[in-house]
Amino acid sequence: xxxxxxxTSAALLLAVAVLPACSGDSTDSPDGETPQTQVIAxxxxxxxxxxxxxxxxxxxxxxxxxxxxxxxxxxxxxxVCLYAPVEGDDPAATTWNRSGDTVEIAGDDLxxxxxxxxxxxxxxxxCSGKSGRRWLFSYEDDGDVTxxxxxxxxxxxxxxxxxxxxxxxxxxxxxxSDLLTALKLIWIES
Numbered sequence: 001x002x003x004x005x006x007x008t009s010a011a012l013l014l015a016v017a018v019l020p021a022c023s024g025d026s027t028d029s030p031d032g033e034t035p036q037t038q039v040i041a042x043x044x045x046x047x048x049x050x051x052x053x054x055x056x057x058x059x060x061x062x063x064x065x066x067x068x069x070x071x072x073x074x075x076x077x078x079x080v081c082l083y084a085p086v087e088g089d090d091p092a093a094t095t096w097n098r099s100g101d102t103v104e105i106a107g108d109d110l111x112x113x114x115x116x117x118x119x120x121x122x123x124x125x126x127c128s129g130k131s132g133r134r135w136l137f138s139y140e141d142d143g144d145v146t147x148x149x150x151x152x153x154x155x156x157x158x159x160x161x162x163x164x165x166x167x168x169x170x171x172x173x174x175x176x177s178d179l180l181t182a183l184k185l186i187w188i189e190s
Contacts, residue, residue: 044142044143044144052102053077053078053079053081053102053138053139053140053145054079054081054098054102054136054138054164055098055147055164055165056097056098057083057086057095057096057097057098058083058095058096058134058136058149058164058168058169059095059096059168059169060094060095060168060169061149061159061161061168061169061170062159062168062169062170062171062172063126063128063172064171064172065122065123065124065125065126065171065172066122066123066170066171066172066173067122067171068122069120069121069122069173070120070160070162070170072117072120072146072148072160073141073144073146074114074141075105075110075113075114075139075140075141076139076140076141076142077104077139077140078104078105078106078110078113078137078138078139078140079102079103079104079105079137079138079139080102080103080105080135080136080137080138080183080186080187081098081100081101081102081103081135081136081138081187082098082099082100082133082134082135082187083096083097083098083099083133083134083135083136084096084097084099084133085131085132085133085134087131094131096133096134099133100187101190103186103187103190105137105139105186109182109186112182113137113179113182113183113186116175116176116178116179116182117137117148117175117179119175119176119179120158120160120173120174120175121173121174121175122171122172122173122174123157123171123172123173123174124174125155126172127154127155127157128154130153130154131153132151132152132153132154133152133153134149134150134151134152135149135150135152135180135183135184135187136148136149136150136164137150137183138164144162145162145163145164145165146160146161146162146164147160147161147162147163147164147169148160149161149164149169150175150179150180150183152180152184155174156174156177156180157172157173157174158172158173158174158175158179159171159172159173160173
């Protein structure tokens, strides 16, 4: 055998030995066990917002009456924020920017607000009107952030979003006026 033939044979033998490991056909590791895939846990929504519960702005959201009430989890950490309207040329282009501080809600206040949220119902009327302030009750449950947006104008419509930093609020709901009153008092008294 010539040196050239010997080198070619060695290269072919090496390729045949390495090829199954590179092809993805083999699922066993050299010791005969299936290798474990490393799964990277996604960060939770609260962590991705550096612990902030209230986004810098809100969109109007849906104007359709809800056909059902979303199931809301019990809040872990909660806050209330006030938003002021920034009207565009078209009323549908209005956005609301956060105004003032984020106020944490805890203890008896959180229990009261949570109990009032159990009274949400689908809206019975369509009531559009000149825009005004909005309030956001935002809370997290195991890192997942939910927002309940309450209009402080027209007939006080309520909408829920399961991702207040990225998704506009959903269909229109109603709740007892005590809910908005409770949130305003918590914010004012902070």
